[in-house]
Amino acid sequence: MAKALLTPALIILLILVACSDPAPTAVVEPTAAPQPQATTPTAEPTTTPTPRPTETPTAVPSPRPAETPTAAPSQDQPSAGGLTPLVLDDPEAVAAELSDQELACLAGVADVARLLTIFNDPGMATVEEQTKLIQCLQDETLTRMFLTGLIQDMGALSIETSACVRTGFGEIDLRSVMLAGLQGDPQTAMAGSMAALFLTMACLNQEEWNAAAPAMDMEPDDREGMQCLLAEMGGPEGMTAALGAEDESGFMALLAAAAGCGLDMGGPPSQVPVVPTATPPANDTVPSEVEAAARKFLASELEADEGDLRLDSSEGVQWSDASLGCPQEGMMYAQVITPGYKLVFELAGSVHSVHTNSDGSHMVVCGDGQ
Structure with missing residues (x-):
């Protein structure tokens, strides 16, 4: 199963596309705008008092377009349609699906020389750069990116499944989960990502489940068990809270709930991986x-x-x-x-x-x- 990784290399490709494609069109439009500026002065009411010159500047403020690129995409309106995977190995296709606001934000993360450096060696991206990249993407984009590894072979999710996923992800806050791993909070990153995965599986209809289950080493009749597990754990929010416990009590609760729902989770809590922080080792010397x-x-x-x-x-x-x-x-x-x-x-x-x-x-x- 392909992994939906939010890697610097992927995002850098998107930025490079953004820098070479949408940027020129953004520059062309302002050149058309000055024509009204030239006609406004010809209205010869220079004789009239200062009110009219004062009105002219207020009618022409172009700072508004400049605010859009710098503003990070905040809570965007979720689409009502079915969630579709992002073709992660085709950056141009991904960039074509990003909003102008996302592209403008991504293009402002670093200059082209720095982007090329990171592209050639993704490990060179700093935590600050990775954080900015994640913050540039809207909630819907992050959701689709997270789901791509699971749904890329089945196409779009149904409208009902997509609504279920969007609602559940609202309780998890996927952006915070992704940022947690970069900010030295591995437990939150691990708990949130696992809760998001369980939620997605529980939301699938039977046809979607049949397509996704083999990659998760699950059987077609495990679907009801997964729905039971999510309910027993108190929904996405309850599961995130349980798995976020510092001791193994959350995993013990998860395993107990899974057993009660007829699911085999594949081993004791010690086998469940914990996501470490995304701060790279200082060098190759092992402490x-x-x-x-x-x-x-x-x-x-x-x-x-x-x-x-x-x-x-x-x-x-x-x-x-x-x-x-x-x-x-x-x-x-x-x-x-x-x-x-x-x-x-x-x-x-x-x-x-x-x-x-x-x-x-x-x-x-x-x-x-x-």
Whole structure:
């Protein structure tokens, strides 16, 4: 299943299209406007007192167009039609569907030289730049982007399903969820993205469910169980609150509700990935505490002595999602770029790779140095 990632590369492509396409038309229109300015003075009532000159300036203020680009798109009116996926591998098609306000905002994030730098190396985008990019997009665009990986193979969602998703996402606040991962709040990012995914699945009609379920490792008759689960968790808002708990109580409640609704969530709470912050590691040097935690974790998994593990290599990595580069079948992962580390250990001739997040609080073992 393709991932609906809000990556800098995607957005930069949109900005580059915006800079080369809509910008020229924005410049052409002002050149047509000066003609009324030239005719206004010819009205010869220069003899008349100053009232008329004062009226002329107030009739010609052009600051209003300038305000539109800088104003971030706030609460836009949601469409009443069916939600459709964004063709993420076709930036021009995506840009064609963005509003003028979104394009103008995106074009103001950075100059072309900086955009090209980020385009060539998405990891170069700062947290501030990524934050601005997310803030430029309207709620409907963020919703479609989030759903693309799930619905791209089924086309538009029905009007009823789309209304259900839009209403539920209003309780989740998808923009805040995306920004949370950038602002050092991984728990909120993880809880919100999982709640959004569960909500979407619960909103699908049977035909849509049948198309989406295989990618989620679910059966056609699991649809009612998913609807039951969402209701048991108190809707999107209740699920977000439960999964946002700092301990594992929220996941325990989720697993209990899933079992009661006849769903198998695929493992204990410790297997449910937590989205780390989007602050990249300072450099490729793995912190000593992360290395120690990875060594201890691997020794436990292999039932070996820590002293027998030899570190062959280590590096900083930007994982494409919260699976840390080692997705497990039947598991659901938040689609958030996740910085972390890859450490490769050798034990008795065998190579084992440990993938971690940026602070080592979440890690997985990928066999044979994967």
